[in-house]
Amino acid sequence: ETGVTQSPTHLIKTRGQQVTLRCSSQSGHNTVSWYQQALGQGPQFIFQYYREEENGRGNFPPRFSGLQFPNYSSELNVNALELDDSALYLCASRSDRRSYEQYFGPGTRLTVT
Amino acid sequence: DAKTTQPTSMDCAEGRAANLPCNHSTISGNEYVYWYRQIHSQGPQYIIHGLKNNETNEMASLIITEDRKSSTLILPHATLRDTAVYYCIVPNRDDKIIFGKGTRLHILP
Numbered sequence: 001e002t003g004v005t006q007s008p009t010h011l012i013k014t015r016g017q018q019v020t021l022r023c024s025s026q027s028g029h030n031t032v033s034w035y036q037q038a039l040g041q042g043p044q045f046i047f048q049y050y051r052e053e054e055n056g057r058g059n060f061p062p063r064f065s066g067l068q069f070p071n072y073s074s075e076l077n078v079n080a081l082e083l084d085d086s087a088l089y090l091c092a093s094r095s096d097r098r099s100y101e102q103y104f105g106p107g108t109r110l111t112v113t
Numbered sequence: 114d115a116k117t118t119q120p121t122s123m124d125c126a127e128g129r130a131a132n133l134p135c136n137h138s139t140i141s142g143n144e145y146v147y148w149y150r151q152i153h154s155q156g157p158q159y160i161i162h163g164l165k166n167n168e169t170n171e172m173a174s175l176i177i178t179e180d181r182k183s184s185t186l187i188l189p190h191a192t193l194r195d196t197a198v199y200y201c202i203v204p205n206r207d208d209k210i211i212f213g214k215g216t217r218l219h220i221l222p
């Protein structure tokens with residue numbers, strides 16, 4: 001059984017740029033959630049995708065957007081990057097939106113300068 | 114928003130049982146309690162969940178009070194590798210899993 005993978009591991013961007021982060025969910029998992037974790041804080045829920053549709057969103061502006069593909073892999077896109085977007089971005093998958101056993105990837109560390 | 118409250122931090126001696134409390138006084142009858150932990154620089158890891166009966170797996174035990182307003186995660190023989198932030202979560206009815214601040218557990222040698 002393949003675990004959740006994310007790419008890239010680290011990324012440095014400049015303020016105002018756009019970034020795409022990728023997540024490959026665990027085999028058979030149709031629900032993917034994205035979290036932002038600033039240093040010293042708990043993970044903050046960004047949004048969730050279930051069977052290719054957004055299925056819940058946290059308190060993040062529209063410049064945070066996402067996609068889920070037919071194979072249930074997912075992307076997180078952030079436009080007009082701000083310095084405060086610097087964080088660890090975590091992807092988590094689960095077998096169904098009614099199951100709360102989530103499996104997390106190792107995260108992507110984004111630094112905005 | 115998180116529906117649980119946990120102590121900010123706790124210490125436990127290596128080899129002893131670590132007992133991590135969580136208050137979830139507004140929990141409703143069909144809502145589960147989930148526990149995750151996050152070791153430094155890693156993604157969170159699922160530990161255990163329960164509804165009203167006590168649960169045990171290879172990682173931990175979960176004790177839920179009869180009124181379901183609180184629970185305790187027990188690591189029976191804590192090791193240095195159990196040093197982490199432990200999150201107690203009651204998922205929202207809209208299926209979102211929201212993390213609070215958790216408890217920072219320090220295992221002391």
